Structure formats: C-alpha cells, structure tokens
Amino acid sequence: MGKFRLVVACKRCGREFDTGRRMDRRSFQRGTLAANYHTCPHCGTRETYRKADYLIREEPPRY
Numbered sequence: 795m796g797k798f799r800l801v802v803a804c805k806r807c808g809r810e811f812d813t814g815r816r817m818d819r820r821s822f823q824r825g826t827l828a829a830n831y832h833t834c835p836h837c838g839t840r841e842t843y844r845k846a847d848y849l850i851r852e853e854p855p856r857y
C-alpha cells in the first residue's frame with residue numbers, strides 16, 4: 795500500500811504545496827489532523843490547515 799503526500803492549497807494565493815507529511819491511507823482516515831501550521835513556499839503565508847483542507851496525492855512508484 796502506497797503512502798500519500800499531504801498537499802494543501804494556500805489560503806492566500808491558492809497555489810498547492812507539499813506539506814512534507816507522508817501518511818498511509820489508514821492513518822489519514824483515522825487521524826484527526828486538527829490545526830496544523832504550514833507555511834506556503836510561494837507567498838510565505840503561515841496558516842492553519844485542518845483535515846478537510848488536505849489533498850492527498852499518491853506517491854509515485856519508485857524505480
């Protein structure tokens with residue numbers, strides 16, 4: 795089972811960025827992920843993101 799990258803869309807500039815978190819599907823579904831701070835690399839805005847804000851992207855397979 796693959797891991798997911800947790801990505802969010804910046805609340806200010808709307809661009810997506812990788813939060814650096816990695817999680818499998820089960821952990822994501824079980825986790826609460828309440829109020830995590832992430833800083834947007836594009837505009838520098840630091841905001842809190844909740845579970846509903848995360849977009850999950852499957853890690854590409856390694857060769």
Ligand SMILES: [Zn+2]
Nearest residue numbers: 804807834837
């Ligand atoms: Zn931004």
